Amino acid sequence: SRAQVVVIGGGYGGATAAKYVRLLSDHKVNVVLIEPNEAFVSCPMSNLVIGGSRQIAEITTPYTGLARTHGVQVVRDMAASVDTQRKVVTLARGGTIGYDKLIVSPGVDLQFGAIENLQAANASGRILQAWKAGSETVALRRQLEAMPDGGVYAITIPEQPYRCPPGPYERACQVAWYFKTAKPRSKVLVLDANPDVTSKGALFKKVWAEQYGGIVEYRPQHKVLAVDPRDGLIKFEVQEDVKAQVLNVLPPMRAGTIAQQAGLSNVANNRWCGVDYQTFESTAARDVHVIGDSIQIAPAMPKSGHMANAHGKVAAAAVVAQLAGWAVNPAPMLTNTCYSYVDNRNVIHVASVHEYVAAEKTFKTVAGSGGLSPAPNETEGVYAWNWAQNIWADSLA
Numbered sequence: 001s002r003a004q005v006v007v008i009g010g011g012y013g014g015a016t017a018a019k020y021v022r023l024l025s026d027h028k029v030n031v032v033l034i035e036p037n038e039a040f041v042s043c044p045m046s047n048l049v050i051g052g053s054r055q056i057a058e059i060t061t062p063y064t065g066l067a068r069t070h071g072v073q074v075v076r077d078m079a080a081s082v083d084t085q086r087k088v089v090t091l092a093r094g095g096t097i098g099y100d101k102l103i104v105s106p107g108v109d110l111q112f113g114a115i116e117n118l119q120a121a122n123a124s125g126r127i128l129q130a131w132k133a134g135s136e137t138v139a140l141r142r143q144l145e146a147m148p149d150g151g152v153y154a155i156t157i158p159e160q161p162y163r164c165p166p167g168p169y170e171r172a173c174q175v176a177w178y179f180k181t182a183k184p185r186s187k188v189l190v191l192d193a194n195p196d197v198t199s200k201g202a203l204f205k206k207v208w209a210e211q212y213g214g215i216v217e218y219r220p221q222h223k224v225l226a227v228d229p230r231d232g233l234i235k236f237e238v239q240e241d242v243k244a245q246v247l248n249v250l251p252p253m254r255a256g257t258i259a260q261q262a263g264l265s266n267v268a269n270n271r272w273c274g275v276d277y278q279t280f281e282s283t284a285a286r287d288v289h290v291i292g293d294s295i296q297i298a299p300a301m302p303k304s305g306h307m308a309n310a311h312g313k314v315a316a317a318a319v320v321a322q323l324a325g326w327a328v329n330p331a332p333m334l335t336n337t338c339y340s341y342v343d344n345r346n347v348i349h350v351a352s353v354h355e356y357v358a359a360e361k362t363f364k365t366v367a368g369s370g371g372l373s374p375a376p377n378e379t380e381g382v383y384a385w386n387w388a389q390n391i392w393a394d395s396l397a
């Protein structure tokens, strides 16, 4: 009988892995993808929806391509539990699916409970995260539209590591661009738990000073303790309370819930999933591979969609090789590019190449690879939108 690979999560990591197991096995391996959402909504480019220059439909892709073009069996459900001994996944709506190899890519779990009152404030829609793209992305845009001119939008950033290091700073730029165009007396407060801007720092700071002077204010060392949704307050461990009309609180993050429940989050106080970087096989369970934001990253590897897509290909190749009894690629390579829009057109990027170093069993940045934009420019704005079209096609079409 045919080997079966089950993939949990149809995001950047899981969708890519599902497609590439089909392609690399010449369609000989069955692939079942478990994903609760009807369509894929991209986090990359979702800040443009918040800024108002793009619509949610432009960042949404259906799962029909994976099913029709590649023969992936898409099951619209949540994986409720995994028995890694018996090699069976149980679905939330009942029923089980057995696997020869399991690939787990559930993204991050947002730890609302780490901040007092946040769980309820988020559930009621008062304080949004919009760090998983979809309905909250649209709701945050509506809050900004409803805010009177002269109001304050505050975004809080958790300590590293979190999903998408430059993402919060890009969002600050997008909201500032909207305010500058439509509500010029309004302010953007960036309240960062980290000691400094963690990605493209000099570039972002220059944009805030030159393009958004008087609109964006950056404050480091602001670790959130609690929120008071009624009075619109954010309370910090050390610093003074901040009042804002639109509060966008990003809680600390950890490996997706199903990865924790399956016992795969075995490092950094059970926060992230340890993997063998050559194959992305879990260090906690055999025949289970973990990819994307849920893993314990190697030094200088960001939690990004581009990276999750690259993990997906390395894991797919390893799984197909192992099932066929072939040698596994001894030296996988990963690439990364993260583009950030500073307004509706101008973009800055950071890029890097990471190679697996067998002697140290980790990924290392290739010396001289990658780099940074010299300054925001429109050409990279074109590249960025095309990057998105390409990675959506690579993962889902």
Ligand code: FAD
Pocket: 008, 009, 010, 011, 012, 013, 014, 034, 035, 036, 037, 042, 043, 044, 045, 046, 047, 077, 078, 079, 080, 105, 106, 107, 108, 130, 131, 132, 133, 163, 164, 167, 256, 257, 258, 291, 292, 293, 294, 303, 304, 305, 306, 307, 308, 337, 338, 339, 340
């Ligand atoms: P996801 O893409 O989140 O996919 C996880 C999937 O798993 C989801 O579809 C979810 O529904 C599903 N799932 C979860 N639990 C279960 C379960 N129990 N059963 C079944 N399915 C489940 N990255 C870039 O490379 N470039 C960018 O420009 C960029 N910009 C960003 C901007 C923002 C505002 C944000 C928030 C992120 C950005 N990122 C960017 C980061 C990128 O979105 C993530 O790194 C990427 O989504 C990680 O992929 P993943 O597969 O780990 O998780």
